[in-house]
Amino acid sequence: NAGVTQTPKFQVLKTGQSMTLQCAQDMNHEYMSWYRQDPGMGLRLIHYSVGAGITDQGEVPNGYNVSRSTTEDFPLRLLSAAPSQTSVYFCASRSTQGAKADTQYFGPGTRLTVL
């Protein structure tokens, strides 16, 4: 299993540009989520999905969109990038059936800089 994969690993954008961060998992997990990590603030949940076709907002959803057309993929879209969105973004997936305490598995992260 590849686990959770994310692309790209690094990205630099100009203010106002849009882009999509890709995330895929091959563990057949229903639950997927996107977090951003900023110094001293831990991980903050942006959006999550409990299955294909179902998404919901986390604690910091503004400026981001998601979709879940398949179990495997959960892309995060930045609609109009702003410097405040400079961060490290992590995608995660987990089972919901009690397997290994429903442990979350994380991708390697995307380091985004918005100029």
Place this chain on the structure above:
Amino acid sequence: GEDVEQSLFLSVREGDSSVINCTYTDSSSTYLYWYKQEPGAGLQLLTYIFSNMDMKQDQRLTVLLNKKDKHLSLRIADTQTGDSAIYFCAESMGGYQKVTFGTGTKLQVIP
């Protein structure tokens, strides 16, 4: 809502024990986790404990849970330089409930 708190920084000498503490507020949490994040990498699960347990030991790692005080700790015995990382505690009720993470504790191991 839930909140998970950790101290931001801990410094220990190589060979000593490290104790990283965490407090949480959601008493209905079923699972409590410890994750490790090395520089430039994602989070990796170190260990987890069910809320009906008081202690779990896994080689150099000991997790203690005081459910009454909502206090979770991670003890690393014989701390090595390779243990230098950020450690996150997290809580969840499992199933379709979200996972709430602490702010992370940066562990610095001095040779």
